Amino acid sequence: xxxxxxxxxxxxxxxxxxxxxxxxxxxxxxxxxxxxxxxxxxxxxxxxxxxxxxxxxxxxxxxxxxxxxxxxxxxxxxxxxxxxxxxxxxxxxxxxxxxxxxxxxxxxxxxx
Amino acid sequence: xxxxxxxxxxxxxxxxxxxxxxxxxxxxxxxxxxxxxxxxxxxxxxxxxxxxxxxxxxxxxxxxxxxxxxxxxxxxxxxxxxxxxxxxxxxxxxxxxxxxxxxxxxxxxxxxxxxxx
Numbered sequence: 001x002x003x004x005x006x007x008x009x010x011x012x013x014x015x016x017x018x019x020x021x022x023x024x025x026x027x028x029x030x031x032x033x034x035x036x037x038x039x040x041x042x043x044x045x046x047x048x049x050x051x052x053x054x055x056x057x058x059x060x061x062x063x064x065x066x067x068x069x070x071x072x073x074x075x076x077x078x079x080x081x082x083x084x085x086x087x088x089x090x091x092x093x094x095x096x097x098x099x100x101x102x103x104x105x106x107x108x109x110x111x112x
Numbered sequence: 113x114x115x116x117x118x119x120x121x122x123x124x125x126x127x128x129x130x131x132x133x134x135x136x137x138x139x140x141x142x143x144x145x146x147x148x149x150x151x152x153x154x155x156x157x158x159x160x161x162x163x164x165x166x167x168x169x170x171x172x173x174x175x176x177x178x179x180x181x182x183x184x185x186x187x188x189x190x191x192x193x194x195x196x197x198x199x200x201x202x203x204x205x206x207x208x209x210x211x212x213x214x215x216x217x218x219x220x221x222x223x224x225x226x227x228x229x
Contacts, residue, residue, distance in 0.1 A: 042222055042223065043205050044156070098146075100158070100218055102156050105155050
């Protein structure tokens with residue numbers, strides 16, 4: 001079945017550091033891929049998406065590239081801010097199936 | 113555009129009572145809405161898919177008689193937790209699917225924190 005795997009554990013880093021959160025997926029066919037962000041006590045917000053291989057999604061300084069050959073969609077940001085502290089979820093949806101499959105999420109803590 | 117609201121944002125109820133949570137798409141019509149449950153520091157667990165005008169489709173292990181879902185209009189879906197118990201305490205999040213024919217994006221509500229005492 002379709003599934004998403006995110007790297008284990010929270011991520012703690014200093015302001016202006018480079019952020020990478022790994023995401024790999026297993027799916028039949030060609031899913032659409034998403035990164036969602038959840039701030040404390042809130043629902044999920046779509047951060048960026050990519051719908052086909054080699055697409056790059058970008059928003060608010062974050063980027064992720066749909067890599068079919070490595071079945072990955074790693075999230076990156078060149079210089080994080082304290083306001084980027086949140087939980088980040090990688091997700092996919094497969095055509096013909098409405099369901100979003102989520103990774104476990106990564107808590108990102110940015111310290112001043 | 114594509115805003116989804118939930119009401120209430122927080123609710124505390126006594127064990128044995130029922131609680132209704134509303135999910136509304138504010139600026140678009142959503143034929144399909146989803147209900148998720150999120151435990152602390154965990155990912156979202158899909159509970160059910162709600163289709164306007166028809167019965168909801170529940171995921172395996174979710175009690176349909178306990179979690180009643182009604183999608184009576186294209187902008188409103190409700191989740192009723194019946195005879196709530198402390199183990200039902202959780203963060204409930206709804207989402208609505210983008211109505212476009214080729215889009216599978218979902219827009220999420222802000223969530224409802226349910227505490228059962």
